[in-house]
Amino acid sequence: MTLVRTSLLNAIAVAVKVSCSMVLNKILAIYVGPSGYAAIGQFQNILSVLSNLAGGVMSSGITKGTAENYNDQLRQHWIWQTAVKLTLVCSLCLAILLLLFGSWLSRVLLQGHDFGGGLVWAALALPAIAANNLLLAIINGKKEIGIYVVANISGSIVSLLTIGLLTYFFHLQGAVIALSVSPAMLLLGTGYMVSKRPWFKLHFLIGAGHRSIVKELTNFGLMGLTTALAAPITFIFIRDFLSKELGVNAAGFWQASWKISEIYLMLITTTLSVYYLPRLAEIKNAEILRYEIFKVYRFVLPVVIFGAVSMFFLRDFIITTLFSAQFFPIRELFFWQLSGDVIKIGSWILSFIMLGRTMTKSFISTEILFSFTFYFFTKLFVHSHGLVGVSIAYALNYVIYWIVMYLIIKKEITKMRN
Template identity: 45%
Template structure:
């Protein structure tokens, strides 16, 4: 399946997810307000970290090796069984830890012990959540895009319905509970879809750990765990800084504008993960990698620029539709945020080579470096231009990141003509 076909098919799921996200944002804006929106952002970051550690960050590796071993089902099964056992053990230990320290986690991330029960919900459903991620990684690696898209559509609808109901009944607490359990509910659908596939057997998902497969997956575990630690942590630190300096309402405005970026970039980022990662994993010829990158720039960059331009021109109307009048101050943040989005996608088109080719040390170094510089740029620019400094820092950080990728990735590509396996 080529890039255009993947983008079109994935676009169906993205459009549905877009509309459900619009509805979900409106619900949250009505029931929790800007300050509550910031708290939701904190919990999403915390949940992302905990989930990644529970799954050992293994899903990217599963996608890569499932794609790489496209002509060897036994090798695929070895990878799946190894990953499934690691995920099973990791999620059990993580669930126990979350349950034991749920009050401390609430104080640490949400600044209020009253929300401690939310972490108990997360602990109770975590194993289903991480296995849902594992099955999605397998579907992605198998390039079973139709099932992958169906599951993602289901997930969008479940999130809207469950979050809408619980937020209306329990307010912010209900919205947090919904975030904790949504993906666990979707697991039922994912499992049912996989069972219908000719290649799926439960015995292929959990079993003895193969040391070679574990070592190969370990590369991606290191990369994913680095991302899980650095990305959410940097956002939490920035959000805490904004809340301390400008108040939780202003932090909520920043959270809202970053959410808009997430929404309109769905088609781009999901296409990168659904198409590029498996494609870059299976390519053995460096010349073909260059062609894929160039093809990506020709198709994806114009879409990103067009999307960012439209969002900027319609920003007042978008804030009114997606949020409430309490969120209007966020319109001042759009210009730098959207500029940062464009540069971000430009850099990611190159950075995905690090994931697809398992360039572990380079990936970890750049993740830690630019997670740290994002915090630093934010602290510096908020001192001089206020809340807008967070989006200025976001833009500058990705400019420097893109320049770094332009320097590093061609060195790797030009240094090798052929790759059998990495």
């Protein structure tokens, strides 16, 4: 599967997802407003943490292991069996804890909003969400891009219908419940599609597990856990800081600008996950790795820059279309936010190598460090520049991150040569 072919197929799924996200953003903007939008952002970050803790942290490891052992089906099955056991234990334990302490968690992290009921629904849905993530990781590792694309399209449509309808009828509480349960509903479709493939049988997932693979998945689990905790927790602290410093609407404006970046970068980020990570897992030669890096840069960066420039000149139309007149203050964030997006993707092309080559210590240390610096720069620049300071902090943080990634990967390529 080539980079261009993967991107084209993935573009179909992204086009559907972007369309659905645009409609959902409009619904949420109308029915929950800027303050409710900030609360939804907080709740989504909590769900992201829970989903990753329930087994999602191992997804990259499952994808890498499946791709790396493409011609060794027995070892692939061992990886899947070990992952199933670990995922089942994690998701069930987390679901029980969430049922017991969900209300307390809601009060602590979602000040002013009672989303305890939503967290109960999330607890019940967690095992199904974890199972769906596991199957998607296997599909990605097997390079079954067709199934992967259809699964993502189905997910986008289900999310649109579920979240849109419940938000329309029940406003903020309806959105919270829908966000909790809609990912679990995707398991039926993903399970049905993968069951039709000749390389998959249900008994391939059932087994005792293997200690050597537990260690391998644990390394990826630690990296995934770092990402699962560092980024969402940083965002939670930033929204809390913005709410206290500039008001809750300001937190909603920043959340809206971040959502715009997520929407238009979907093609790039998903292509990196679907094509780039499995490809990196196969590469053993330093020169081939250098060639792959430059190939991705030549394809990806022009696309991101073109997208950022287009978004900047269309910012008024985008705000009106995706949100409402209430959200017009985010106009001042566009320049720095979009600049940060370009720099982020440039740095991510290098940072994915740490995942592909299981550079656990480097990955964990940089994730923690740059999550902290993002929050630190945000406090620093918001005090001096107001709301636009958070976008300046975002861009500056990724400039430094890109430099550090260059030094780390340059050292890794030298090590491969030797």
